[in-house]
Amino acid sequence: MNEGRRPATSTDVARRAGVSQSAVSRAFTPGASIAEETRRKVEEAARALGYRPNAIARSLTTRRSRIIGMAAAYLQNQFYPEVLEAMSRGLRARGYQLLLLMPEHGRHADPLLEEVMAWQVDGLILASTTLSSALAEQCRQAGIPVLLFNRTTSTAHVSSVTGENHRGGQRIADLLVAGGHRRFGFVAGIENSSTSQERERGFTEGLARHGFDLPARAVGSYSFEAASAAARNLLARADRPDAIFCANDHMAIAVAEVARHEFGLRIPEDLALVGFDDTAPAKWRSYALTSFSQPLQPMVDAAVALVCEMIENPAAPTRQAVVPGELVMRASTRLPESGWLDRDGQRIWRGHESG
Amino acid sequence: MNEGRRPATSTDVARRAGVSQSAVSRAFTPGASIAEETRRKVEEAARALGYRPNAIARSLTTRRSRIIGMAAAYLQNQFYPEVLEAMSRGLRARGYQLLLLMPEHGRHADPLLEEVMAWQVDGLILASTTLSSALAEQCRQAGIPVLLFNRTTSTAHVSSVTGENHRGGQRIADLLVAGGHRRFGFVAGIENSSTSQERERGFTEGLARHGFDLPARAVGSYSFEAASAAARNLLARADRPDAIFCANDHMAIAVAEVARHEFGLRIPEDLALVGFDDTAPAKWRSYALTSFSQPLQPMVDAAVALVCEMIENPAAPTRQAVVPGELVMRASTRLPESGWLDRDGQRIWRGHESG
DNA sequence: TTGAAAGCGCTACCAA
DNA sequence: TTGGTAGCGCTTTCAA
Helix, strand or coil: CCCCCCCCCHHHHHHHHCCCHHHHHHHCCCCCCCCHHHHHHHHHHHHHHCCCCCHHHHHHHHCCCCEEEEEECCCCCCHHHHHHHHHHHHHHHCCCEEEEECCCCCCCCHHHHHHHHHCCCCEEEEECCCCCHHHHHHHHHCCCCEEEECCCCCCCCCEEEEECHHHHHHHHHHHHHHCCCCCEEEEECCCCCHHHHHHHHHHHHHHHHCCCCCCEEEECCCCHHHHHHHHHHHHCCCCCCCEEEECCHHHHHHHHHHHHHCCCCCCCCCCEEEEEECCHHHHCCCCCCEEEECCHHHHHHHHHHHHHHHHHCCCCCCCEEEECCCEEECCCCCCCCCCEEEECCEEEECCCCCC | CCCCCCCCCHHHHHHHHCCCHHHHHHHCCCCCCCCHHHHHHHHHHHHHHCCCCCHHHHHHHHCCCCEEEEEECCCCCCHHHHHHHHHHHHHHHCCCEEEEECCCCCCCCHHHHHHHHHCCCCEEEEECCCCCHHHHHHHHHCCCCEEEECCCCCCCCCEEEEECHHHHHHHHHHHHHHCCCCCEEEEECCCCCHHHHHHHHHHHHHHHHCCCCCCEEEECCCCHHHHHHHHHHHHCCCCCCCEEEECCHHHHHHHHHHHHHCCCCCCCCCCEEEEEECCHHHHCCCCCCEEEECCHHHHHHHHHHHHHHHHHCCCCCCCEEEECCCEEECCCCCCCCCCEEEECCEEEECCCCCC
8 A cells, every 4th residue: 555655557557567558457447357466466466566547547548527516505404414415325325426516605606507517417317406507407408417306397308316395285175174174274394396386286276176275374485484484474464274284394393493483383283383304404303394305216217217217317208207206294283083193103194086 | 819729738828929839837926937018928928818828738747737626415414504604705716626526326436546546636535424535534645635624533633624513512411501401312414323323422522411311312423304203202102201402403494394394293392302513404493403503714714724834834734623612592501590692693502511 | 928739647449 | 357558638858
């Protein structure tokens, strides 16, 4: 093991093993045609010199970087860190590295585009609602496979992996109606985010099916502070909602805090609360938040598979994968008289699917 | 803008601009000697072709990848996602990219070493307590600057950025004693993590200074489940502690849940609770957790500065940066009669520093 | 200030 | 199966 000196190259190894540099390359290429004896010699020399193939040089010749860029933001929402963690592991299992691209606060996505292009990433995963669809479009034009994660875009022709946003919203409506609630409220995420829009649409359609409308609505912009303000707004109304659905768990927790500590409301007696994602804090007993789940591992698996497929076959048609979730009931909503089942210690709402 | 075709190279740009390929390179190299007119021609051609310098090729020639590897894990603790976010932004501002390295669950760090070497990262930030110090040592031997974040190692010769673990533990002891508590408990993180050890040592030394010892102790391993079990253990004792310090906020929340919902204890009347890090959930009013802060941005700024310095001057001596924090008082501990001050709506404990 | 030319470490092709 | 050779796209001498 050399200390501080320049790393050994394949030429160094070749010289020591008494073979050509090409042979060294083959020894490290799975499936290459090489004699067992040669491989052995190369491996021994490589070990002695502490040689490891230089991924940068390899990328230059193969024109494949084996780097996937992942643009994320909003890591305050526990959903995303866990996605990041699983995504990194999933990609690595397929031989890809994850380059983390954090958009500047409130800036355009352009600097990200620069980096995506400069590093010749093989694919790009967009897991940020705040990022413009323009970035996706530019990458697509440059021939870089783009996958939207937990969002879609109005511009078609982009593959995506999402949860059951629309159905989730519907099921939540079903549950709240079955629980006897009558005045409904909704806290939206960022207004133009597809995810928030679909959840809201599912919710209102579900309510409509039961003959209810959605009288109260506020915007939480996926932020704890904005969601707190939204809660104050909704809860101060004369016709205060008796059930609020928040476009994600993170905002639902903000609403719970305001409801309890500023309005002195009991949950679920005075106010039922439902979130989305089923992240770890939803399970914390102080919240015991009913939530529609977005199963992390299946979503990440789908994303990894999809992005790899897009890289291997760029001509493949785009796909919109939707990973099924379920409505996990906890103490933040009243328990309807029937329609639920117990599984693995969790109560899943299965009552009369109306969709 | 070409669609789907191969990206333009500097040679393409040179041809179109009617200059040499070297000239194109210079046009994109800050501080290179090039005539204004030439630069203008190059820039125009580059824009027309949608050219961007290929970072992979550049890395190969300069032998500097401008990639920093960051090994993280335990993203369930809100502290780390926020570090990741800030670190990515901070590094990018200095022209570096962040490669996310997630160690396999329960696996050795060796595969990470492979990737670090293969990608010729310019530096490595280790922000994972679970990662062996062996990785740090191997990288150091290979001449790769290594920075430990929120941890140290017994093997010296490694630079690090940490919070005031020892002093924080002490201040917490001071506060709890001033609050009139008499039976103390501690929930450790991973036993051999320097961070948990230092916090505990500060705590016990602080208690000793006031004439108290630490009768109750359990291991939470930085996990929510293990911390819950640790809480059950501590709270079921005949001499139940009336004040528990947890090695971080994440575990403190687990303890709060168990104390309230399984033992019916009131916080802080029956049990005072203190965490460390001052992450977002500590501020949530259902917990209102007193916590010693690890100021995110200063810690990240220090880390970015330090790692860049190590890259630019590999011969520089190692440094252990300690970023000062403060004890933020909230409702999970009794308010002592004096010794605190209000700042920006936060109560900071400043009582008789005994250190 | 400029262009030619020599690599950076590797893969991929080719003929042997 | 093997070694030689030609790049991959860029930076960096070196002369001009």
